[in-house]
Structure formats: structure tokens, C-alpha cells
Amino acid sequence: MVSIYDKNPQLLVAKASDELKKKMSAPSWSLYVKTGVSRDRVPENPDWWYVRAASIMRRIHLNGPVGVERLRTYYGGLHRRGHKPAHFARGGGKIVRVILQDLEKAGFVQKVDKPKKGRILTADGKRFLNAVAKSVA
Numbered sequence: 029m030v031s032i033y034d035k036n037p038q039l040l041v042a043k044a045s046d047e048l049k050k051k052m053s054a055p056s057w058s059l060y061v062k063t064g065v066s067r068d069r070v071p072e073n074p075d076w077w078y079v080r081a082a083s084i085m086r087r088i089h090l091n092g093p094v095g096v097e098r099l100r101t102y103y104g105g106l107h108r109r110g111h112k113p114a115h116f117a118r119g120g121g122k123i124v125r126v127i128l129q130d131l132e133k134a135g136f137v138q139k140v141d142k143p144k145k146g147r148i149l150t151a152d153g154k155r156f157l158n159a160v161a162k163s164v165a
Contacts, residue, residue, distance in 0.1 A: 030162045031161055034161065040161055040164055041083050043160050044082035044156075045081065047156070049078050052081065062120070063080075063119055063120055063123060064118065067105070084131070085153060085157060087099065088147055092146070093144040100119045101118055101119075103120075104118040137153055
């Protein structure tokens, strides 16, 4: 059986983002928002919302119960501060929260409290990702 561990992550996320376009919609403000304080501009890809949602689904599947703060850390980057030394800055939290809420509405993600707080993939979410992995050449 083919799983997400067997496929190239970039191809998997690209294919999953195409499938997620049919199941969820991006908010209107996503065209104008930066993805974090460490970024200078808004994303160039107009479909970045779905790519981020697919990447979050993959990250949840790989790392078990994951919360918003850990995902913010994963999507963070180096904050360049002019002539001062650069420091790490976490990614935007609202983006991660809204995507997780949309994935919960779609039935792909659910909250858990025991043994560890966070969100995990439901059976439908795992089935969706495995189907996408199977369809990736």
C-alpha cells in the first residue's frame, strides 16, 4: 500500500492542494496578508492558502498531536531587522488557526486532549492523504 511516507513531499502537497481547492475556500483577506513578521511581502502564489493547508495536513499526520504554536514555529523564518542581527520569528498564528478550523469543518482534523493536546487527522483525513499519495506519479 502506498502512503505519504513513500512519496516526494513537494509533489504530495501540490496534488493535495489541488484537491483541497474543491473542499474548502480561502478567506478574502488571504490575498493581502503576509504569512509572518519575518516576511517582507504577501505570497506570490495566488493559491498559497491551499498549499499551506495541505502542508499543515501532512505535518499533522507526521508529528501526531500538533498545536498552533508548534505549527507557527515550523512555518516561521529568519526575521531580518536591518543592520541588527537577525533573529528567528514564528509564522502567523491566525493563518494556522483558520486553516485548522476549516480542516475541522471538512472533517479531516479533530482536537484531542489526552494523552497530549493538539490536533490529529481523522480517518477521513488519513484516507484523503493516502488517496492523494496513491494518485501522485
